[in-house]
Amino acid sequence: GAGVSQSPSNKVTEKGKDVELRCDPISGHTALYWYRQSLGQGLEFLIYFQGNSAPDKSGLPSDRFSAERTGGSVSTLTIQRTQQEDSAVYLCASSSRIGVNSPLHFGNGTRLTVT
Amino acid sequence: DAKTTQPTSMDCAEGRAANLPCNHSTISGNEYVYWYRQIHSQGPQYIIHGLKNNETNEMASLIITEDRKSSTLILPHATLRDTAVYYCIVRHDKAAGNKLTFGGGTRVLVK
Numbered sequence: 135g136a137g138v139s140q141s142p143s144n145k146v147t148e149k150g151k152d153v154e155l156r157c158d159p160i161s162g163h164t165a166l167y168w169y170r171q172s173l174g175q176g177l178e179f180l181i182y183f184q185g186n187s188a189p190d191k192s193g194l195p196s197d198r199f200s201a202e203r204t205g206g207s208v209s210t211l212t213i214q215r216t217q218q219e220d221s222a223v224y225l226c227a228s229s230s231r232i233g234v235n236s237p238l239h240f241g242n243g244t245r246l247t248v249t
Numbered sequence: 250d251a252k253t254t255q256p257t258s259m260d261c262a263e264g265r266a267a268n269l270p271c272n273h274s275t276i277s278g279n280e281y282v283y284w285y286r287q288i289h290s291q292g293p294q295y296i297i298h299g300l301k302n303n304e305t306n307e308m309a310s311l312i313i314t315e316d317r318k319s320s321t322l323i324l325p326h327a328t329l330r331d332t333a334v335y336y337c338i339v340r341h342d343k344a345a346g347n348k349l350t351f352g353g354g355t356r357v358l359v360k
Contacts, residue, residue, distance in 0.1 A: 138292075167348060177293070177351040190348075225292050234281050234342040235300075238349055240292035 136160065138241035140226050146247045147216055155211045155244045159228030166209050167229075167238060168201055172222040180224075183209065184232045216248045253337045258356040261331075267324040269355055271337030274318045281340045282313060283349065284322045286333040286357075293336065293351070296322065327359045 139158040147153050159166050168180040179193040183203040194200070198216075203209040213220055223245050227238040254272040261267040273282065283298040297304055297311045299320075304311045310323040324331055336354040340347060 176353060177349075179348050179350070182348055227292075232347055234279070234340050234347045235298075236347075237283070237295045237298060239295055242290075242292045 138226055138228055138239055140224075140241040140244050142244060143242065144245045144247075146249060149218060149248055150215055152212065152214045153216055153246065155213075155224050155246070157209045157211070157226030157228075157241060159207065159209070159226070160230075160239055163228035163230050163239075164206065165229045165232050165236070165238075166203055167227040168209070168211050169225045169227065169240075170222045171225060171243070177225065180211070213246075216246075218248045221246055221248045253339055253352055255335075255337050255352070255355045257353070258358070261324075261327045261357060261359045263327055263329060263359050265327060267327040267331065267357065267359070269322040269324075269335050269337075269357065270319065271322070272319045273337070273339045276317050276339050277341075279342050282311065282317075282320050283338040283340050284309070284311065285336045285338065285349075285351075286331075287336070287354070288330075288333040294333075296335075298340075329359050331357065332359045333357060 141156045165184045167182040169177045171177050181191050181201050183189045198214045201211045223243040225243040227240040229236045229238045281298050284296040285293040287293045297309050299311045313320045334354040334356050336351050338349050
């Protein structure tokens with residue numbers, strides 16, 4: 135079946151511009167997570183959504199970062215006034231439910247380059 | 250989350266079983282052991298997870314010691330396409346959203 139889909143796969147933007155990254159989770163998955171991975175680094179948790187509950191934004195690095203999930207499905211991660219240190223691969227994952235026994239399934243990410 | 254310790258890197262022979270160790274000596278009773286791998290330029294791929302019993306699926310087997318302080322991921326017949334970074338993660342049911350916390354992983358080279 136279809137996995138987690140992210141678009142665009144690559145994005146190059148100029149410093150100071152805003153960008154939007156999109157995630158289409160696996161159909162029926164109620165939990166959605168955003169991570170980022172800087173070059174040669176591990177995965178850093180950003181934010182997660184579960185159903186209609188308030189999102190956990192504890193991992194967002196600054197107030198330039200925000201995310202929303204409309205209709206409990208598609209999610210958009212927005213970075214305002216991009217900086218060069220925002221360059222990374224942004225990964226989205228979904229799981230069928232919140233629970234320690236429910237695996238996360240990842241997309242292949244959006245590679246963001248800020249020039 | 251309980252911390253995990255993995256070798257930084259490992260070489261494995263193509264066609265042979267690959268045994269990837271992981272130590273998680275501070276694991277608590279309600280924490281699961283998860284394994285993911287990440288092939289270059291792709292997102293992490295779920296492999297397998299378990300609580301205390303050994304688990305097997307089409308990709309791999311997971312052997313968890315009786316005291317749960319360590320585990321081994323077994324790839325039964327390693328191929329060149331299994332070259333990747335393998336992450337052993339202990340997932341806590343009290344972590345917000347049960348999110349996964351990734352460490353450094355083991356860089357596995359199949360040759």
